[in-house]
Amino acid sequence: MPALRIEGYVIVSADGMLANADHVMPDDLKFEGDKKFFSAALDRADLIVHGQHSHEEQPNSPQRKRVILTRTVAVLAPDPTHPKATLWNPQGASFEAACEAAGVRSGTVAIIGGPAVFGMFMDRYDTFWLSLAPQVRLPGGEACFPGVPERSPQEILAAHGLKPGEPQILDPAADVSVTPWRGS
């Protein structure tokens, strides 16, 4: 049993985008029900991992331990701007070394983007929580995973051995739901 449980979180448009053509997550993709679900999950996580532009910016964020991917450091370093954050260059140190530097040896790690970061962990997710906003389209936007839109986000998760569970409705008016994709 690995000591670290890896969970992914993203909300995507009908066309598989996590941000618009300006690399910004638009208000169209923000829903109260999904925000509550995401925030509660991050409150339970022992560590959050993301790229430089994917900070969740929630009220509880300063309390959360995090590892931020960046090429501005060679290996690992404390983040001078975010309390409880460790900067990590995966070229210089393993994921396990990054978790160790953050003081986390066991528990749940939440991977929250962006696309390249999701892609790095694709063979390691215990569960990937895929939120879908089917009424939103972001043509020319930023795809949630490497390989989208040639393949759908669901096809990519399935190709990595993950299987969909029962969807949970997060916003009935907008048809927004979250589906857990679980590994074996």
Ligand SMILES: NC(=O)c1ccc[n+]([C@@H]2O[C@H](COP(=O)([O-])OP(=O)(O)OC[C@H]3O[C@@H](n4cnc5c(N)ncnc54)[C@H](OP(=O)(O)O)[C@@H]3O)[C@@H](O)[C@H]2O)c1
């Ligand atoms: N809809 C959603 O659920 C959701 C989820 C996540 C993000 N988003 C949005 O999507 C956009 C994501 O932005 P983004 O594509 O720029 O992704 P990002 O991964 O947040 O940021 C990219 C930066 O992270 C660092 N990085 C990423 N991969 C790295 C690697 N393998 N090695 C070293 N450094 C690495 C680099 O930082 P340096 O430049 O410092 O080297 C890179 O410039 C944002 O607008 C965000 O709000 C939406």
